[in-house]
Amino acid sequence: MSEGGAAAAAASGGLLGDIILDAIARHGDAIAFVDDEGETSYRAFGQMVAQAMERLDELGLPRGATVAQISENCTRQYALMAAAYIGGYRSLTLHAMGGREDQLYILKDSGARILVGGPGRIADAASLARDAGIACYAHQDDDAVGPFWPATPASSALPAHAIGDAEDIVRLAYTGGTTGRPKGVMLSNRALVTNTLMALARIDFPAEIRFLCPAPISHGAGSIVLPTLVRGGTVILQRGFSVSGFAEAARAHRATVSWMVPTMIGALLDAPDLPSDALSSIDTLIYSGAPMESARVLEAIDRFGEILVQCYGQSEAPNTILILDRGEHRAAPDAAGRPFPGIDIRLLDETDGVGEIAVRGPLVMSGYLGMPEESAKTLAGGWLRTGDLGRIGEDGLYRIVGRAKDMIISGGFNVFPAEVEAVIARDPAVSAVAVFGIPDRKWGEQVTALVVPRAGQEIEADRLRDAVRAAKGAVHVPKAIHIADELPKTGLGKPDKVAMRRLYSEGEPSAE
Known part of the structure; x- marks a missing residue:
């Protein structure tokens, strides 16, 4: 990773906001983001973050308050997330495609003070905020919802340092809720800084990162945004995935990195009209979020080359538990990989070589919001029980054989x-x-x-x-x-x- 990014993390005692501030300061007029509204330089992005911080202060939100958003991908969405990280608030990003019942439950459970709606989701935000009894604002001009963003530039520059300490909770990431009510995963500065630094240290990114992001930055794909910014790269945000839209954007922006769930890769493989050179500029295609069948892995390598990098994680230990490098995929297409640096893994309750994967290290969550008994159970003995069953092969690679509950x-x-x-x-x-x-x-x-x-x-x-x-x-x-x-x-x-x-x-x- 860059020396500046590492120095920022070390000097701050592990504050995510300081890594963002360092990236903004070092990369100036380079292009940080591209979305449907156009290009935004690092300097302009910094001004946007300063505006957001002033707005949160004007609204009277105390430090540690939860700032919620529901939005399709856009630059302003990440700017508000960055403002929360720097200013000592908690960022909560609802999944735009989630069920309304879960979304409303999450707003109430998190104690969110405001909800900001973004492109395509302003009406949803207004309805949810009304039922949750909280204030609602919009990233864009809207007749029914007041604007979040001030009409004038920020009156002061960004601060020199972020507010808080390493164990402060800066992000709430709710689990999918397929087994009941969603649980609020509390992620600290410590966990998210670890996530960022391990990605930079271990993922073999190309020299120039142009990150094409077709998946929501509210979830796993968002883990590649900050590593891109640390390296002075460009984040190209799409408001949804389609084969044609992805292929067109990859060519137009000469994208070098992307992040997908396996179903997206499957859609590319099955598309009858995908040009043979559609992914020719992509050097690194990170996939995560679900297992990918071995046959599809090999098919993807044959079609697109050795560009696949698998990252295994979960909300409670985001994105960087295991990694399978591009050079290991053909020989071990069924594997999830080997541990990232600084991650301890063991198999619990092992039978015939299969046990529940448990994780220990600075990446792990602080617990579940308002659920002390569930937190103690999941983090028993200092080990996070992932709920995934796995085994270790003779090649030293971990293989996931399923969820314990499955x-x-x-x-x-x-x-x-x-x-x-x-x-x-x-x-x-x-x-x-x-x-x-x-x-x-x-x-x-x-x-x-x-x-x-x-x-x-x-x-x-x-x-x-x-x-x-x-x-x-x-x-x-x-x-x-x-x-x-x-x-x-x-x-x-x-x-x-x-x-x-x-x-x-x-x-x-x-x-x-």
């Missing part, structure tokens, strides 16, 4: 969905697959697969069963195979196995 017990045997999915995904007719268990009177749980065919292909269920039987044995063979046009997904783009279990729980088991 493990299927069928006829008294443990079945790990990821292992069955890996076999089925090798079939040339399969575009995507999810394996899950549903209640069954005979087996306890029956192994069930939901398969998405490739365009123009037909799924042969018996061929898939034969492949699983040959690779894993009879107990792993799906007793029901369903076909769908797409997998149900959560608001974060991850396969929603709770919805799948609910949808297919009426199915009859086979006689096997």
Whole structure:
């Protein structure tokens, strides 16, 4: 990473805001952001952040207050996040595609003082703020909602240093809530500085970073924004993902880095009209958020070259627990990688080489907001229990075999969905697959697969069963195979196995 960014982190005692201030000061007239409204230099971005800080002060928000946003990607969204980090507030960014019930619950649970709506979400913000009983403002001019941004430039420059200390909570990141109400993950300066520095130290970024961001910066993709700024690069923000939109932006901006969830990479692979050189400028394609089938990993390497870098993490230890480098993908397409520097990992409750992945280190959250018992349980003994089951291969790489809650017990045997999915995904007719268990009177749980065919292909269920039987044995063979046009997904783009279990729980088991 740059010497300036490292020095800022060290001098500040670990304040995220100081790393942002350092980047703004060092890169001046270089272009920091590009969005639908145009280009913004580092200098102009600094002025925008100063405006936001003055506005928060004018609104009378005390230090430590929660500043919430709901917005599609835009420069002003990150400027307000930066103002919160520098000014000693807590930043909360709602997922724009999340369910309204969850969004309202999160606003109330977090104690947010204001909600700022951005492009495409101002009406949503007004409705949510009204029901939550808090003030609402807009990133853009809007007849129904008052503007957040002052009409005049900031009257004072940015401060020399951020406010706070290393253990102050500066971000609330709510979990997806597929098992109940969302939980508010409390992330400190310490955790987010660690996340940034480890990404810079370990991800093999190109010399010039032009980060094309088609995924919401409110979540995992946002972890690459600050490393880009530290390096003096440019963040190119898109307000959503489409194959054509991504390809066009990659060419127009000569993008060198991107971040995607596996479903986005799958869409690129399946697009019949994607130009052969669409990703020719991309040096580093980081993927995270969900597992990616081995067959698709190898297909992506064959199509796009050795540009894939996998980062494994979760809200409670964001983005940088494990990394699989570009050079390791072909030999180990099923692996999640090896630990980032400074991360301790162990397998708990290990059986036959498989155990729950536990993590210790400065990356880990401070706990769940207002949930001391749940926090103590998840952080027992100083180790974060991730809920993911994994094993270590002879090559020293960790492999994720599934979520502990997703493990299927069928006829008294443990079945790990990821292992069955890996076999089925090798079939040339399969575009995507999810394996899950549903209640069954005979087996306890029956192994069930939901398969998405490739365009123009037909799924042969018996061929898939034969492949699983040959690779894993009879107990792993799906007793029901369903076909769908797409997998149900959560608001974060991850396969929603709770919805799948609910949808297919009426199915009859086979006689096997």
